[in-house]
Amino acid sequence: METIDIARQFALEGEPTGVKPLGNGLINDTFKVSTNGPHSYVLQRINNAIFQDVDLLQHNISAVTNHIRAKLAAAGEKDLDRKVLKFLPLKDSPKTYWTDGKTYWRVSLFIPDAFTYEAVTPEYSYYAGKAFGNFEAMLTDLPEKLGETIPDFHNMELRARQLHEAIEADAAGRLARPEVREMVDNLLKYEDEMTAAERLYREGKLPKRICHCDTKVNNMMFDADGNVLCVIDLDTVMPSFVFSDFGDFLRTAANFTAEDDPDTSKVGFNMEIFKAFSKGYLESAGVFLTPIEKENLPYAACLFPYMQCVRFFADYLNGDTYYKIKYPEHNWDRTRNQWALFCSARENVPAMKALL
Numbered sequence: 001m002e003t004i005d006i007a008r009q010f011a012l013e014g015e016p017t018g019v020k021p022l023g024n025g026l027i028n029d030t031f032k033v034s035t036n037g038p039h040s041y042v043l044q045r046i047n048n049a050i051f052q053d054v055d056l057l058q059h060n061i062s063a064v065t066n067h068i069r070a071k072l073a074a075a076g077e078k079d080l081d082r083k084v085l086k087f088l089p090l091k092d093s094p095k096t097y098w099t100d101g102k103t104y105w106r107v108s109l110f111i112p113d114a115f116t117y118e119a120v121t122p123e124y125s126y127y128a129g130k131a132f133g134n135f136e137a138m139l140t141d142l143p144e145k146l147g148e149t150i151p152d153f154h155n156m157e158l159r160a161r162q163l164h165e166a167i168e169a170d171a172a173g174r175l176a177r178p179e180v181r182e183m184v185d186n187l188l189k190y191e192d193e194m195t196a197a198e199r200l201y202r203e204g205k206l207p208k209r210i211c212h213c214d215t216k217v218n219n220m221m222f223d224a225d226g227n228v229l230c231v232i233d234l235d236t237v238m239p240s241f242v243f244s245d246f247g248d249f250l251r252t253a254a255n256f257t258a259e260d261d262p263d264t265s266k267v268g269f270n271m272e273i274f275k276a277f278s279k280g281y282l283e284s285a286g287v288f289l290t291p292i293e294k295e296n297l298p299y300a301a302c303l304f305p306y307m308q309c310v311r312f313f314a315d316y317l318n319g320d321t322y323y324k325i326k327y328p329e330h331n332w333d334r335t336r337n338q339w340a341l342f343c344s345a346r347e348n349v350p351a352m353k354a355l356l
Contacts, residue, residue, distance in 0.1 A: 001100065003031055003043060009098045010088045010107040013037040027235070032110060040110040041088070045103055051235055054104045056147045058096045061087060061234045063144040064210065071138050082111050082229050114221040114229055120253045122276035124217050127228055128253075129280025132215050132245050135231045139210040140288045146210060146238055153213060153236065154244045156307055157198045160191050163314045172319035180317075183335060187310060190342075194306045196299065197241050205292055211240040215249035242285065242293050243300035249277060251304035255341050259308070262333040267340035269348050274301065275355055282356070298352035302345045309338035 003019045014037015022032040022042065029045040051057045068084045077083055086109040087096045097106045117124055152158045167175070167184055174180050200206035212219070213236035221229040252259065254273040257266040278297065286294075315322045316331035325331055 004033070006098060006105050007033045007041065007043050007107060009090055009105075010041075011091050012041060012088065012107070013039055016041075019043065033107070040112070042108045042110050044106050044108070046097065046106060046235075048104050051149055053147070053149070054097055054099070057149050057235060058087070058106065059144075060146045060149060060237055061085075062096055063142065063146060064139060064234060064237050067142050067144075068135075068138050081109055082114065082223070084230050085109070085232060085234065111221060111229065113224055115224070116218045116221055116232075118218055120217055120273065122272050125249075125253055125273045125276040126280040127222075128215065128217050128220060128249060129277040129282075130284050131220050131228045131231055131280075132212055132249070133281040133283065133285030135212055136209055136242065136245065136285055137288055142210055148238045149236060150238075153238070154240055154248075154307070155198065156195045156303065156310075159307055159310045159314070160195055163187065163310050166314040166317040170317060172317060174317055180332075183313060183339065186339065187306075187313065190306060194303055197243055197296075197303070200292065201241070206241060206296075207290065207293075208239040209242050210237065211242060211245045212237055213240055213244045213248070215245045217253065241300075242289065243296065243303060246277075246281060246297055247300035247302075247304035250274060250301045250345075251308060251338075251341070253277065254301070254345075255305075255337075257337075259337055259341075260330060260334045261337055262329075264336050264340040267337055267344065269301070269341060269344040271348055271351060271355075274348070274352060278352075278356060294356065297356060298349045301352060302342060302349065305338045305341040305345055309335055309342055312338060 004016050007016045007019065012033075012035055014035035016033050016035050018034040019031045022030045027047045027050060031043040033041040033043050035041070046054055046057065048054055065085050065087065069080055072080055072083050088107045088109070089096055090098055097104050099105070175184070197206060201208065212231060212234070214233055219231060219233045221232055223229050250273065254270040256268045256270055257263075261267065312323065312331050312334040316335055320331055323331060323334075
């Protein structure tokens with residue numbers, strides 16, 4: 001079926017007149033649908049290889065967007081269709097996705113005169129912190145139960161088990177190299193420290209929140225004046241520790257270089273980004289965070305480079321079966337890079353605590 005015919009399955013205002021690719025997302029295929037009505041729309045093919053329970057995925061998104069929309073309306077906000085995403089039902093069903101049994105599609109309202117930015121600066125990091133903290137704050141009283149769209153997405157205990165399995169199997173025969181054995185020793189040294197969140201949760205000391213779980217600068221939309229309109233890309237919204245939103249942003253934004261730069265002398269934890277993001281985040285999330293969540297934010301900044309280091313390294317030991325690589329030692333370079341970032345973040349923990 002043509003994309004324009006798929007768009008016709010949804011309750012659009014007007015008849016679709018054209019479909020063209022939109023953006024450069026890595027997970028879902030996205031298109032802009034023009035119509036002869038008052039609105040344009042975003043048509044998206046859901047990657048059901050990653051998001052295998054599409055019912056759960058769309059339930060989470062509908063619950064979150066409806067809750068935020070109601071809160072904004074109660075607060076007297078205007079122009080709600082620019083402040084929160086709106087997904088359309090089918091013409092003949094309340095479901096917000098259409099499937100032919102193999103592919104899955106959804107449609108949301110296109111927000112005109114809205115922009116995303118790739119720049120990771122202190123200014124935009126502050127905006128990101130405030131926007132994602134406010135996103136979490138608005139969902140603290142969400143009455144509906146959400147599921148995990150990617151089970152155990154940020155579960156460090158699971159990643160540690162996967163590392164042990166990779167070490168034991170040594171499928172690619174890479175453990176014979178001294179530097180690889182040294183990386184094993186380095187990672188195992190901090191395993192107990194880095195799996196603290198799951199233990200605190202089991203002890204009833206650390207809550208799970210509704211988190212975005214993909215906190216990038218380009219997952220916010222701005223208006224033409226530079227004001228944040230709304231948070232986008234809601235596929236990974238699910239219960240998690242606030243460390244997910246805090247630490248995951250800093251892992252990419254606060255690294256002085258790309259995560260696969262083989263020159264580890266360029267790697268370092270940028271405290272200016274940490275300061276700006278933390279300021280924005282605490283301004284909005286500070287209203288609900290518990291003392292144990294606040295005091296462990298530096299732990300979160302260390303956790304995510306450590307977790308990603310473990311994931312890259314396990315894949316390297318397994319023979320590069322998960323992450324796409326551009327050259328044979330790509331995952332090894334990623335591992336070394338994230339280890340250097342973890343070490344730099346750890347060195348900055350006293351300064352982080354002083355700032356917070």
